[in-house]
Amino acid sequence: MISETLRRAREYEKEFAAKVPESQRPLFHVTAPVGWINDPNGFSEYKGYYHLFYQYHPYSTHWGPMHWGHVRTRDFVSWENLPVALAPDAEYDSAGCFSGSAITLPDGRQLLMYTSVTRVQDGEKSFDRQQQSIAVGDGLDYEKIDANPVISTAMIPEGNSREDFRDPKIIQENDKYYALIGSRPSDGSGEILLFESYDLRNWQYRTVVARCENEYGRMWECPDYFELDGKQILIVSPQDMKGDGKEFHPGNGTVLFVGEKNEDLSFKRESAQTLDFGMDFYAPQTLETYDGRRVMIGWMQNWDTCNVGNEDRMIYGQMTIPRELSINNGRVCQNPVRELENYHGKGFCYQNAEICGEKSFSGIRGRCLDLTVSLDLTENAGMNWFKIELCKDKVHSVIVKYDASENTLRLDRSRSGGVRDIVNIREFEAPLCDNRLKLRIIMDRYSIELFAGNGEKSASMNVYTPLEAQEIVFSSDKRAVADICGAELVTDAIRN
Numbered sequence: 001m002i003s004e005t006l007r008r009a010r011e012y013e014k015e016f017a018a019k020v021p022e023s024q025r026p027l028f029h030v031t032a033p034v035g036w037i038n039d040p041n042g043f044s045e046y047k048g049y050y051h052l053f054y055q056y057h058p059y060s061t062h063w064g065p066m067h068w069g070h071v072r073t074r075d076f077v078s079w080e081n082l083p084v085a086l087a088p089d090a091e092y093d094s095a096g097c098f099s100g101s102a103i104t105l106p107d108g109r110q111l112l113m114y115t116s117v118t119r120v121q122d123g124e125k126s127f128d129r130q131q132q133s134i135a136v137g138d139g140l141d142y143e144k145i146d147a148n149p150v151i152s153t154a155m156i157p158e159g160n161s162r163e164d165f166r167d168p169k170i171i172q173e174n175d176k177y178y179a180l181i182g183s184r185p186s187d188g189s190g191e192i193l194l195f196e197s198y199d200l201r202n203w204q205y206r207t208v209v210a211r212c213e214n215e216y217g218r219m220w221e222c223p224d225y226f227e228l229d230g231k232q233i234l235i236v237s238p239q240d241m242k243g244d245g246k247e248f249h250p251g252n253g254t255v256l257f258v259g260e261k262n263e264d265l266s267f268k269r270e271s272a273q274t275l276d277f278g279m280d281f282y283a284p285q286t287l288e289t290y291d292g293r294r295v296m297i298g299w300m301q302n303w304d305t306c307n308v309g310n311e312d313r314m315i316y317g318q319m320t321i322p323r324e325l326s327i328n329n330g331r332v333c334q335n336p337v338r339e340l341e342n343y344h345g346k347g348f349c350y351q352n353a354e355i356c357g358e359k360s361f362s363g364i365r366g367r368c369l370d371l372t373v374s375l376d377l378t379e380n381a382g383m384n385w386f387k388i389e390l391c392k393d394k395v396h397s398v399i400v401k402y403d404a405s406e407n408t409l410r411l412d413r414s415r416s417g418g419v420r421d422i423v424n425i426r427e428f429e430a431p432l433c434d435n436r437l438k439l440r441i442i443m444d445r446y447s448i449e450l451f452a453g454n455g456e457k458s459a460s461m462n463v464y465t466p467l468e469a470q471e472i473v474f475s476s477d478k479r480a481v482a483d484i485c486g487a488e489l490v491t492d493a494i495r496n
């Protein structure tokens, strides 16, 4: 039995998805069939597929009462749309089904745990009540269980906010289930609480997994918690970061902590890093693939930079390319999933290419590209800067620039076609390896994702440039030598 609210959403997306002009869609990044998308949810493997749900408002290109949209894939590049999975159709989630996660139950069904939100009126004021609920299904249809909300406001420890309590990450270990949930203690900052259960219906509060103590932003949203190469990793998306110029930018950020897991599952922090140095990244989630890789996907937007140009489109927002995580010298590195190489079309490779002034190369142009530029800085000792201009025509360009004296990378989308004065420039320290700078750039129509070094730093951004702007131009202040290789990305050229 599906509710009227869910049926309506499913019919709506079916009807309107067909009306979205093809030119508005990226080739291989996840978008909604129609309407608004934010956080990835329930990123998990299930019955031979990888499932991804997402925060979804089909009815407009703005955030609204949250549904869970749904796609699945076998290779993280070709995605299949599935009908809306959750709609705000219960009394306890009438103001929205917020972010959450998924696991497979011992009986083979898939379980979704999400934040069920209601709007409560208290005299003049109204506020959110955020509690945790469960739906169980077969990979297509999900039923909310009668014990919902399973983790209610009454279970929040004394002193913590009743309003900010969201984004459960559910984990199964031995014979128990655990849920990590973002919360706000009395100092106004963030922390991650741990709840436990044997039967998924009855839950108890157990401990604080990690505390922000106003050091990394304030409220921590969207926790993820997993092991990677023998270390324990905690990912959170903090609001109100102050920024420190080098590693963390102000606003809504995404922080990854490397550390150890204590006996009681709480976290011992050793180091912290930002997850993405671009303008558009937030609320990532990870899963473990069938062949043992840890793969992460993020919302390729951010509350500080979204909501520009929504009116001109029928879809708004997209996910990043899924990225494989690994640890190198204590830093977590990201690289696009290897499956992307199955989508390489026509390739190009210019070894020891000489660049002096502006130069473009035959075969290197377009908006869907996997491009790697490698510069030996010992060989290029006299060079002060090196620039790649993407999505270029007479009036537009998106710049990736390396400044050798400062050893910084700078992204600049000021001339990419956007008409709002949002964050358009970001700068960060370049990761060098044996005095060599490697830049891998993934372009998919309206996005550019940069992976620098061996993936030590990534930077993601949306661009609003007309699709006709296809040129790619390289330049440097003095003669420079670079290896420039790559391929077009095409979705109809799968090579197996």
Ligand code: FRU
Pocket: 038, 039, 055, 066, 098, 099, 100, 115, 166, 167, 221, 222, 282, 283
């Ligand atoms: C993060 C977030 C979550 C919340 C969801 C609502 O982007 O604010 O904390 O569950 O978005 O859509």
